[in-house]
Amino acid sequence: MTNQPSPPSAAASPQPRRAPAGAAVLREDVTEAIRAAVLAELAAVGFSRMSVEAIARRAGVGKTAVYRRWKSKLHLVLDLIGAFAEEGLPVPATGSLHGDVRALLEVMSQVLRHPVASAVIPDLLVEAARNPEIAEAVRGALLEGQRRMAEGIVAEAVARGELAPGTDPDHALDLAIGPLYWRQTVVRDAVSPRYLDDLAAAVVAGLRA
Structure with missing residues (x-):
């Protein structure tokens, strides 16, 4: 009787394995x-x-x-906005309240001039007014980086004795960014270094009042 060859073992002839569906990079x-x-x-x-x-x-x-x-075009755009809004946003450390506010205004002016910001922020704010979920997402993408800067600026100014304890960082942010947003995004007017200097002085005066 002729011996039949035994089938190859799995160890001797391994079968190729497929990567799990969820493991795709x-x-x-x-x-x-x-x-x-x-x-x-x-x-x-x-x-x-x-x-x-x-x-x-x-x-x-x-x-x-x-x-x-991304689960929607909104989340895609918010991801882009969050990425460029986070870039270059260390807390200013010029040694004075006026210098720190002026640095904040310079950074935010650059952010508002970014092609994504100028193209999409007005539309996003319209969408946010209609939908609380969108409003919360926009708030997180646009506000958190600026708020951290404002908190740092106010804390340092309080420590130096330039501002009273309890000064509200959100109030500082409103005073600084509100006029800048109006001028660059709504009116779409040019912002000069002199304008930023004058606005910084007005913000400091308002915080000290």
């Missing part, structure tokens, strides 16, 4: 292509008319690639 080049497509779409049509389909088409990917990273 998101490619960074695809993520960056989507972000670039968002910027282009914002410049072309604005936030309200922008769609995930158009973003995917411009990026050369499927809609699934977008939704694997």
